[in-house]
Structures are given as structure tokens and as C-alpha cells.
Amino acid sequence: MGIEFEGGSRFFRLFGSSKGTDDSSEAGAEQGEGVAGRSPAHPLNAAHAILMQEISDFLLGNGLSITASNLMAAHSAFSGEDPALARKLLDRRKSGQPITQDWLDQNRTADGLQESVKKIVGALETSLESFSQTTRSAHAAAESYNSQIAQQVSSAPASADPASMVAALEAIASEMIARGNEFASEMQRSEAETQKLRKELEKARHDADVDHLTGLPNRRAFEGLLDRHFREARQEAENLCVAFCDIDHFKRVNDTHGHDTGDRVIRAIADSLARITNDNCHVARQGGEEFVMLFRGKTPQEAFDKLDAVRENFGARHFINRSTEEPMGQITFSGGIADVFAFANPRDALKAADEALYRAKEEGRNRIMLAG
DSSP: OOOBOGGGOBGGGGGTOSSOOOHHHHHHHHTTOOSTTSOOOOHHHHHHHHHHHHHHHHHHHTTOOOOHHHHHHHHHHHHTSOHHHHHHHHHHHHTTOOOOHHHHHHHHTTTOHHHHHHHHHHHHHHHHHHHHHHHHHHHHHHHHHHHHHHHHHHTSOOOOOHHHHHHHHHHHHHHHHHHHHHHHHHHHHHHHHHHHHHHHHHHHHHHHHBOTTTOSBBHHHHHHHHHHHHHHHHHHTOOEEEEEEEETTHHHHHHHHOHHHHHHHHHHHHHHHHTTOBTTEEEEEEETTEEEEEEETOOHHHHHHHHHHHHHHHHTOOEEOTTTOOEEEOOOEEEEEEEGGGSSSHHHHHHHHHHHHHHHHHTTSSOEEEOO
16 A cells, blocks of 8 residues: 555554664665665665565564465555555554454455356366367267278278179268268267357356456456556546545444345445446446446546545435344445546556545545545
8 A cells, every 4th residue: 555644654664563664764765875885776676675574574563474375465455456455454453453364364355356266267177178078089089980981991892893892882981971970979069068168268257357246347357447548548648537435334334234234235335336437437346345446538526526426425325224124324435536647657546546545534434535
């Protein structure tokens, strides 16, 4: 996330950092001061060093094992790849609760993406094995066909007797037809397996890009959309904005009314956001109770107006717990918006939008804020 707080303290200080980065050392890094006897450090190398220090301090400061999965989770949070996890870590620390291995395991797999991928891979492996078996059978049938025809030809009589020659040719032709039918049957099976495999691949592509709770694109699919619109908008000199939205007090909804009701709230907000989408406006489920959007051809203020209208209309709805008929009170969400071309790259713009969302939460929730 790379969030800067008042006083210039870095995000990782909130996670039990043993060193931190004071103002003087940050200033030295900005000026490119290197180790004595060496040329000044490249800014990118300095950024990598800071990221590695953040990851190290986080894992060691919280007594977490240095495993591949923990490293990946920490990298996703601190590099900005998973703002939702970063914010959960921040909220956890601010509440004074420990960041344990069990807690990290539960929160880094909240979107179920890994399990979904495992199911897709399993289905494809089964289809591929079936296709491979059919192909081997077709190949064996072709070899048998050629062998049988060659045997028939070699056994044909060398006599010049026309009747014998005709009989031999009829036998060869009959064998060719029989073997040809067998081969055609195997090839038909192979074609059917090919079509089945193609459908499995299409379904796998769809499943890999869709959030199954809401039907919206998932984070993986959104990254592809953002890359494409970024290239096109830059080429056409069009505006491009990104936004993060997050349901307010969602844990309270789950704790009070149950996860089924929580899922219904997530779907309701997903539907509301999807109503303003079109070819140049997209929404995806980032994970958990968070959504990410892009607005192409809209200035930040225009994007703000569209998203704020959804926020206002949604906040006016009245939800009821279907199991108990108990009123749930007002359900709201907050959001942050950033102008993509005001930053060095789309990832930095996403960080800025996430930071604006965080400010919206800090300033009372149920509001949209522009990145400043």
C-alpha cells in the first residue's frame, strides 16, 4: 500500500517494525546517497530495498515463519498488489490484536481463488487425459489399418487368372472399407473429445476471470481490463480514473446477521455498481467486501458524480434479515478515486485511490473522496 501517515511515518511501522525509516534516512534515500566508495543507488533499487525491509520487519516483528506463502502474502500487501489485505493488516494492528499465522492464512485466501484454480486444473487434466487416450487409439487404428491392407496386398495371388485377380481385389477392397470405417469411428471420437476439451478450456478461462458470488469480473480479469484501457486511453488522449469501494462496517453485518446475509449485501452492492457500467466503465470484485472500478473518458469529478450517486441511492435502501425479519439499518459504502494519468503508472494510481478510500473511512465513512 505504501501509505504515508502524519509525521511521515511509513506504513510498515504499524506492523512491529524494528527499524523504521526516520526523516533523515528517507531524505538520504531521496538524494540517492549510496554506500561509501560506490555510485549512488538507483531509485528503483532503493525502492526494492525498502520493500524488502518492510517485508522482513513485518514477518520477524510478528513472529511469522519465513515461508513462500508468507513471503507472497507480505509482498502482495506491501507492494500494493493486494490493498484489501494491506488495509486489513492495518486495521488489525490499530485494534491492538496480534497478527497470527492463522489470521493471515484466513485473510489472504478470502476470495477462494486458489481453490478455484485447483478445480479448473483438475478438470482440464481429466479432459486432457481422455483426449490423449482417444488420440492414441486413433493412431493405433491407423497403424492397424495400414498393416492389414499391406498384408492383404502381399497375399494377393500372382496368377494372371482374371477371376483370381478380381476376387483378390474384392477382398482387399472389402478389408479397406472395414478398416476405413473403424478408423473413421476413432477419428469421430477424437473430434468429439477435441470439442469437449475446447469447451472445458473456454469454461476454465471464464471461471478464472469471474467472481462466483457476484458474477462480476475478479481481480485477475480487472488487471487485464485496466492494462487495455490504459493503453487505449493514453493513445487517444482520453481521461481514465480508477476507484476502490468498500462496504462500511461489513464485519458488523456478518457478526450480527450471519454470512448468508453478508453475501446478500455484497451481491446487492455489486448489482448497484454494475448498473453504471458500460464499454468504458467496469467494476470488479477485488476481494472480500471491496470492489475496484475504472472510468474511461471521465474526469475525476465526473467519475465522482457517478459513483457518489450510486452511494447515495444505495444508502437510502432498507435491508431486512430474511431469516429473522429484523431490520438491518442503513448499509453504506465508501470510495476513493484517482486520476490514472496523474501518476507514474496505473499501479500507483490504484494505491492513491486506496489511500483516498482509507481517508473516507477515517473521516466518517459513507462518502467518496478524490485522491489529492
